Amino acid sequence: MTNNHTTRLRNGTIYDGTGSPPVSADILIAGDRIAAISDLSDAPATHTLDLDGLAVAPGFINMLSWATESLIEDGRSLSDIKQGVTLEVMGEGTSMGPLSEAMKMSRDTILSTADIHYDIEWTTLGEYLEFLERKGVATNVASFVGSATLRIHAAGYDDRPVTDAELTEMKRLLHGAMREGAMGMSAALIYPPATYQSTDELIELCRVVAEYDGMYITHLRSERARFLEALDELIRIMRVTGVTGEIYHLKASGEANWQLMDAAIAKVEAARAEGLPLTADMYTYPYSGTGLASCIPAWAHDGGFPAMIARLKDPATRERIKAEMNQPGENWENMFYDNGPERIMLAGFAKKELRTYQGMTLRQVMGERGTEATDTVIDLLIEDNSRIFTLYFSMSEHNLRKQVQLPWVSFCSDAGSIASEGAFLSYHPHPRAYGSFARVIGKYVRDEGLVTLQDAVRRLSGFAADNLKLKDRGYLKPGYLADLAIFDPAKVQDHSVPGDPHRYSDGMVHVFVNGQQVLRDGEHTGALPGRVVRGPGWTG
Numbered sequence: 279m280t281n282n283h284t285t286r287l288r289n290g291t292i293y294d295g296t297g298s299p300p301v302s303a304d305i306l307i308a309g310d311r312i313a314a315i316s317d318l319s320d321a322p323a324t325h326t327l328d329l330d331g332l333a334v335a336p337g338f339i340n341m342l343s344w345a346t347e348s349l350i351e352d353g354r355s356l357s358d359i360k361q362g363v364t365l366e367v368m369g370e371g372t373s374m375g376p377l378s379e380a381m382k383m384s385r386d387t388i389l390s391t392a393d394i395h396y397d398i399e400w401t402t403l404g405e406y407l408e409f410l411e412r413k414g415v416a417t418n419v420a421s422f423v424g425s426a427t428l429r430i431h432a433a434g435y436d437d438r439p440v441t442d443a444e445l446t447e448m449k450r451l452l453h454g455a456m457r458e459g460a461m462g463m464s465a466a467l468i469y470p471p472a473t474y475q476s477t478d479e480l481i482e483l484c485r486v487v488a489e490y491d492g493m494y495i496t497h498l499r500s501e502r503a504r505f506l507e508a509l510d511e512l513i514r515i516m517r518v519t520g521v522t523g524e525i526y527h528l529k530a531s532g533e534a535n536w537q538l539m540d541a542a543i544a545k546v547e548a549a550r551a552e553g554l555p556l557t558a559d560m561y562t563y564p565y566s567g568t569g570l571a572s573c574i575p576a577w578a579h580d581g582g583f584p585a586m587i588a589r590l591k592d593p594a595t596r597e598r599i600k601a602e603m604n605q606p607g608e609n610w611e612n613m614f615y616d617n618g619p620e621r622i623m624l625a626g627f628a629k630k631e632l633r634t635y636q637g638m639t640l641r642q643v644m645g646e647r648g649t650e651a652t653d654t655v656i657d658l659l660i661e662d663n664s665r666i667f668t669l670y671f672s673m674s675e676h677n678l679r680k681q682v683q684l685p686w687v688s689f690c691s692d693a694g695s696i697a698s699e700g701a702f703l704s705y706h707p708h709p710r711a712y713g714s715f716a717r718v719i720g721k722y723v724r725d726e727g728l729v730t731l732q733d734a735v736r737r738l739s740g741f742a743a744d745n746l747k748l749k750d751r752g753y754l755k756p757g758y759l760a761d762l763a764i765f766d767p768a769k770v771q772d773h774s775v776p777g778d779p780h781r782y783s784d785g786m787v788h789v790f791v792n793g794q795q796v797l798r799d800g801e802h803t804g805a806l807p808g809r810v811v812r813g814p815g816w817t818g
Contacts, residue, residue, distance in 0.1 A: 284308045285793070286323035290334035290764070295740030295753040297733050305334065307760045310793035310807075314756055329764060332787055333731070336739035336754055337364025337761030338715055339746075341559040341690040342526055345417075346374050348694035351394045351701055353415040353806050358695035360782045360800070361715040362738075362763030364791050365811060366695060367746070369422035370526060371466025371497060375403030376423075376451050378431050386430075386583055392626075392694075393701040404458030407810040414806035416796045417695065418761070420746070420813070422464035422495055423455035425483060426472040435582035437474045445482060452486045459812025461746055462492030462522070467499040467508070468572070468611040470579035477511055481518050488521040490815025491747060495524040501531045502611055505538045506545065513549050516556060524745065525558035527692050528681055531566065531672040532616035539677045543684065550686060557745050559688045560681050562717040564673040565776070567692070567708035569665030570624065573614035573655050575602045587663065590656050600652040617670050619644060619651045623776060624658070626667030626705035632658070636706045637777040667705060669776055682722045682729060688742040689718055698780035709779050713772025716783035720770040731767055747814045764788040 287305040292315065304318035314321070340358060343366035349355060358366065368374070382398045400406040403423050410419050432447040433440045440448065452463060463483055466472050484494045494515060498508035509525070516523040525546075530539040549556045571579075571586070578599055579586045589595045603614045614622070619641035627633050635643050635658075644654045658666060681687055693711035696702040718738065722728045743752020750758045763786065770785030789797035794807040 282309070284313070284323040284325070285795070286318055286321060286326045287334065287764070288319070288326060288328045289331060290329040291331055292754060293333055293335045293732050293735040294755065295336040295736055297736035297740075299732055300333070305754065305762075307790065307793050310759055312754060312756055312758050312760050315754060327788070332764050333767050334754065335362070335735045335763045335765070336752055337763050337789065337791065338362045338738040339365045339367065339688070339742035339752065340715075341367050341524075341688050341742055342370050342692045343368050343690070343695065344370070344693050345419075345695040347394050347396075348392070348696045348702070349410055349415050349419070350396050350413070351392070352697050353410075353413060353808075354697065354802050354804070355416040355695040356697040356802060357712045357782065358691065358715075359416050359789055359797055359802060360786050361713070362765060362786050362789055363417060363695070363715060364761040364763065364789065365418040365420060365751070367420045367422070367461060369424055369460075369464050370692070371426050371464055371469060371472055372424040373403050373421055373427045373464070374406040375400060376427065376431055376455060377401055381430060392696075393704045402458060403455045403460055407459070411808065411810050415808035416791060416802070416806050417808045418791065418811045419808060420461055420811040422462050422493070423452060423460040425463055425465040425475060425480065426469065428452055428483070429471050429475060435471045435580070435585070437470070437577060437580035439476065440479060445479065448483060449486050452483055456487065456490040456492055456813070456815035457817045459810065459816035460492065461813040462494055463487045464495045464526070466497035466526070468497060468501075470576055473576045473579075473610065477515065481515055484515050484519040484521045488519045490813070491522075492813055492815055493522045493524055493746065495526055497526040500611060501529050502535045502616055503532075503606065505530055505535060506541055509542055509545050513545070513554065513556065516549075516554050522555045522745070524556070527690060528558040528560045528687060529566070529673050530677055531670070533674075534616075536674040536677055539674075539680065543680070546686070557686045557688065558684070559690045561690050561692050561710045561714045562678065562682070562722065563708070563710050563714070564675045564678050565669050565671040566673065567625065567667060567669050567710070568613070570655060570668040571659060571665040572611065573603060574659070575599060575607070576610040583665070587660060590660055596656060599656070603652045603655070613670055614652070614655065617672050621671040623669040623671070624666060625669050625707070627662050628664040629662050632662055633704070669708060679722070679726070679728060682718070685733070685737070688737050688745065689715060691715070698782065703780065706777070707779050709772070709774035709776060712774035712779060712781060713783050716770050716772040716785065719765070719767060720772060720785065724767060724770070748811065751811065760790050760793040762788070762790040
């Protein structure tokens, strides 16, 4: 497509990303940018598309995407494109760079549960993003650099403080990632080895992030009993370093902890009133998805995944682990204790012979195997020799409805952008991979009336873009890059459910990325115009 190609979108209902009420207007796309928004009935154009009143919004921003490997397998980004997502922001806690040779060999930071195979042709985070762009992807791509990735690179998986030399190396790597265009640094503090990172270590790293005006975005150290203390840690880091902060997938997990959400919201709003740039994102489901290995105490992960498996195989250590699984986690997030066998669903195994358990609760698997709960968890981890992707039904729909209405919350999938075919059929993804953004518009805007459509669009686009400090994206304005989501608000609907997840959402009609049409009448065009989107520290 040449730069002089123009597309005129007629008769759209324009939601510009600012939260303002919609207006009826036309949009002219010239090359990769929006050229004009007005009555363009007489404007010449290479191509005209009559929208007949459809909603036109800036392309949606997925603030927590796990499309790191799914885009290597299939660059079409189908499950997200069909929801209007035009930017995948990756790198929760771990990132696809910087990688040492040992990290490339082990692939231990790579969390895929699908049968995806590829060569690692990059070393740094910037090189990975450029690899995706060269390969061809439908969506734009960006990434945070993971604090665990920095730590593994410099200090391995050991449960100990880093040395001064190791911290210096982590900061050197972080400087490099920020100059390459990382959005900032992420942390996922319930997962080893990030669990072993002290507040002081994070402060030292966030001082570097702040130098580049980047964001510190974090899966809090606790989303359960110590939820409020974990939030205090984030606020302290922001105060000390001056860094911008965001909470990954805001939630209170475990029924005993649901009542903490009101106090958490009050704490965030007090920090914002103080002037701290603190925001959050969320996915639109009352259940989470992570590894079955999260049922194992943090100390047992010391040294990495193979070391944990060795401990599970040792009879004495196994008994100690089982005893701790049956107690509230004092210094770790005990996913087993907080949920129980009925609220844990197995969803992704590495070994084909165990995949008959996918879509079954732990209670059902216990019945088939004739073993009690903790033994079943440990046996499965040993047999599959993987973390085993798992759904935990641990959140409150009541809290979810509160969170959806918060003006300082954007949205995410916390999932890959996948397809209902090929390698992706080897596991049961969380339904959020197919429906998180559709649920914002279909369930919470249209069906429940909790949010206006213009505010939902604002938080799906302009608000998220501003938080990331993006230039020329996130709004429908002349001169901005032409990332557009065009949909029928009356028909937007998610269909993916646990046990039957591989179902696309409906209602998204057309999607443009950098001026090229990627979705036409609900079907992918095959275009792969996605580009690397770089953070504020990028030096070119």
